[in-house]
Amino acid sequence: MxxxxxxxxxxxxxxxxxxxxxxxxxxxxxxxxxxxxxxxxxxxxxxxxxxxxxxxSQASGMMVWGGILYLKNLEFNLVRKFCKARDNLIKHSNGVYKRRFNYTFLKNGERSSLVMKIGLALYRLLGSFRRSATKSITNKQLPSEWDKSRFNGGLSYEEGFLKESDxxxxxxxxxxxxxxxxxxxxxxxxxxxxxxxxxxxxxxxxxxxxxxxxxxxxxxxxxxxxxxxxxxxxxxxxxxxASHHFSKGVYLLLKNTDKQQDAFVVDMEKNGDTLCWVPWGETVMWGPTETSIGSVDELPVTQDDVEFLLGKLNSKLEHKISHQDIINVRTGIRPLVKFNGQEFKNSxxxxxxxxxxxxxxxxxxxxxxxxxxxxxxxxxxxxxxxxGKKPNQIQHNSTPAAPVTRDFFNGTALPDVAWTVKNTQVRCLEDYLRRRTNIAQWIPVGGLGFKNEYLPDLKKISELIHESSTDAKIDFERYIDLQKKERYKWEN
Ligand SMILES: Cc1cc2nc3c(=O)[nH]c(=O)nc-3n(C[C@H](O)[C@H](O)[C@H](O)COP(=O)(O)OP(=O)(O)OC[C@H]3O[C@@H](n4cnc5c(N)ncnc54)[C@H](O)[C@@H]3O)c2cc1C
The missing domain is CATH 3.50.50.60 (FAD/NAD(P)-binding domain)
Known part of the structure; x- marks a missing residue:
């Protein structure tokens, strides 16, 4: 009983x-x-x-792409599926838009323009011609900072891109x-x-x-x-x-000086890999690196990561840039599937x-x-x-829009802080600055500014997030300390 x-x-x-x-x-x-x-x-x-x-998912390149790089491994079926998925999102989700990417040719580069033209034609075919045609571009259309004597124009094609952030x-x-x-x-x-x-x-x-x-x-x-x-x-x-192979990727965030809209892909001159120059709001993302690592604890950006990316970029710029020109960095670890006993040389x-x-x-x-x-x-x-059955189609675009505030960062339009706390579970400054907005990426030193000019804004935001003034103070001080320490790791 x-x-x-x-x-x-x-x-x-x-x-x-x-x-x-x-x-x-x-x-x-x-x-x-x-x-x-x-x-x-x-x-x-x-x-x-x-x-x-x-x-x-806070560190990606934000491309919703058809997987052009995988043509190299002859993964035609995967590319066809990625293209279909990309085009569905461009059509149905207002979080994704179509954007032109320009594959650029380095003088004495590895890839011939004929091979790339054939590759891009195949890519468009696998995407059932839903994206617009490939066009040639000249050196004049490259970003103003680039050393044009190193390039031979390029080919422009269409991909999808996330509107706000990943x-x-x-x-x-x-x-x-x-x-x-x-x-x-x-x-x-x-x-x-x-x-x-x-x-x-x-x-x-x-x-x-x-x-x-x-x-x-x-x-x-x-x-x-x-x-x-x-x-x-x-x-x-x-x-x-199955298990995961860990591949770390780092981007530098630099100032988007000539307010470019298009993204550019540059040959790395080795392994057939590429780096991307992708304008994102106030910044340009330059990267990503691809480094195999042994454990998830190796995530922080190192001086080597930064030197590598700066070196690759400086070899293509007219005027060299240094650490002081880096607004912020972003890094994440790609979870790549591998099976027991699978052999590979490179991630x-x-x-x-x-x-x-x-x-x-x-x-x-x-x-x-x-x-x-x-x-x-x-x-x-x-x-x-x-x-064991088909799901319903998801309701795209059904997330309620947040009211806008212009109270911070010189009148930048941002989602209302109290609204994000109530509706999206913001618990601390970092949640708001890094993931509900792009402030921590677009403003130097995680939103503090190079001269700490935004400290008062951060303090006020922390007070809006926390009910208790003690919690607000602890969070504010912890955030600032963390941002400075993170930067110190790769800057010095
Ligand atoms: C540099 C870089 C560039 C990339 N660019 C692109 C791109 O342009 N386009 C693209 O499509 N993809 C891109 N990717 C790949 C893409 O970002 C990842 O594949 C994707 O974000 C992985 O998502 P996820 O949900 O599997 O993992 P995550 O985003 O890592 O999510 C896993 C979550 O699990 C949580 N978690 C961990 N342990 C626990 C636990 N015990 N209990 C509960 N939760 C836990 C973590 O906190 C984390 O939030 C890129 C990746 C990198 C690194």
């Missing part, structure tokens, strides 16, 4: 706190799947250890109204996961951003923790055939596709790899594999 009552109490508790799906990790992969599943009437809970999009695109996927009762929590930690055979679900204990403990019951779990996925599997006792040989590996015994799935490009198609496929 006692056992029966205990079982009934468990069933009752389970009903109220029951979810169809728990997603661990709020990067692009977790957030996209959250959106697909909740728009298909599944009750989803997403738990993110830090802030949403604070992992690799973080804002990701966070917008989470903050729409849903009728399925789905919830996303940032700064929350899963402490324990246990499979209950009698109820055919997992019992999960987690603590939220206020350290409040919760118990939930979930039918299925997806580990979408990016480069941290293996660590999470290990913690909860799951083994997989560029690894495919950039995403896979879902499912545990043979329990409803536990892990996402390996993936990109922003193709992320929606991958989530649709993952949903089909998990729930």
């Amino acid at each position: 006692q056992i029966k009552n205990a079982h009934l109490a468990l069933v009752e508790q389970q009903k109220t706190n029951e979810y169809d799906l728990l997603i661990l990790g709020g990067g692009i992969n977790g957030s996209m799947l959250y959106r697909v599943a909740s728009d298909s009437s599944k009750k989803v809970i997403l738990i993110e250890k830090k802030d949403f999009s604070s992992g690799t 973080s804002q695109f990701t966070i917008n996927l989470l903050h729409t109204k849903n009728t399925s009762g789905s919830k996303a929590h940032n700064y929350s930690v899963v402490q324990e996961i246990k499979w209950l055979d009698e109820l055919k679900c997992f019992k999960v204990h987690f603590s939220d951003h206020q350290n409040q403990n919760h118990t939930i019951y979930v039918k299925t779990i997806v580990n979408a923790c990016g480069v941290w996925a293996e660590g999470v599997n290990e913690k909860f006792g799951f083994k997989t055939k 560029l040989e690894l495919s950039r596709k995403a896979i879902l590996e499912s545990d043979p015994k329990l409803p536990w799935h892990t996402i390996f790899g993936g990109k922003i490009s193709g992320g929606l198609e991958f989530s649709n496929k993952a949903y089909r594999s998990i729930f």
Whole structure:
């Protein structure tokens, strides 16, 4: 009798706190799947250890591309799928726009213009001619700072690009109204996961951003923790055939002096790799590097990363630039899928596709790899594999727009601080400056300014975020200290 009552109490508790799906990790992969599943009437809970999009998904090149580079590895099917995914987003999402990229030819460069013309024609064919035709450009159309004597014009083609940022695109996927009762929590930690055979679900204990403990019951779990996925599997006792190879990428952010709109691709003169010069608001992103690393702890930008990028850029500029010209840096680790025993010389040989590996015994799935490009198609496929049916089409553009404030940074239009706190779970200065806006990337030293001129703005924003003045002061001081320390690591 006692056992029966205990079982009934468990069933009752389970009903109220029951979810169809728990997603661990709020990067692009977790957030996209959250959106697909909740728009298909599944009750989803997403738990993110830090802030949403604070992992690799805040450090990308923001291209929604058809994967032209993968033509080199003859991955035609992957390119065809990426092109379709890119064009769907350009058509349906107001977070993505079409943008011209210019592949430039270095004098004495590795690639001939004929090979590139054929490559771009094939690329357009694989994209079923949905993008406009390739055009030639002359040296006059290159950025004004570049040393034209090193170039021989280029070829211009069309790709997709994120309108605001990778973080804002990701966070917008989470903050729409849903009728399925789905919830996303940032700064929350899963402490324990246990499979209950009698109820055919997992019992999960987690603590939220206020350290409040919760118990939930979930039918299925997806580990979408990016480069941290293996660590999470290990913690909860799951083994997989796939794993991640870690590839660090760094960009320098420089001043966008001639307000260029187009992006430029430059040959690296080695391995057939390229670097990109991509105007982004007040800045130009120059990079990324591609360095294999052994652990996720090797993330911080080093002096070597900065010297490498500065060297490559200075060899193509008329007037050399130095560390003082760098506004900020951005860095992340690419989660690249590799299988047991797979041999490769260079991380560029690894495919950039995403896979879902499912545990043979329990409803536990892990996402390996993936990109922003193709992320929606991958989530649709993952949903089909998990729930055995097609998902509904997601509702694009349904995130409510934030009211605008012009109170800070010389009248820059920004989302209202109190609104972002209430509606997008901003918990500290960094959440607002780095991921709800681009201030921490577009204004020197993470938004402080080279002469600390924006300190009063940061102080006021911190006071708007926190209810207690003590918390506001602690957060403000911690943020400033962190920005200065991070810069010191690569500047000196
Ligand atoms: C330099 C660079 C340039 C790139 N450029 C492009 C590009 O132009 N276009 C493109 O499509 N892709 C690009 N990418 C790739 C793309 O950014 C990544 O593939 C993508 O962001 C990975 O997303 P994710 O959700 O898998 O991982 P993440 O964004 O890292 O998300 C994983 C999340 O899991 C959280 N987490 C970790 N542990 C736990 C835990 N125990 N519990 C809960 N949560 C946890 C983390 O905090 C993190 O937020 C680029 C990548 C880099 C590094």
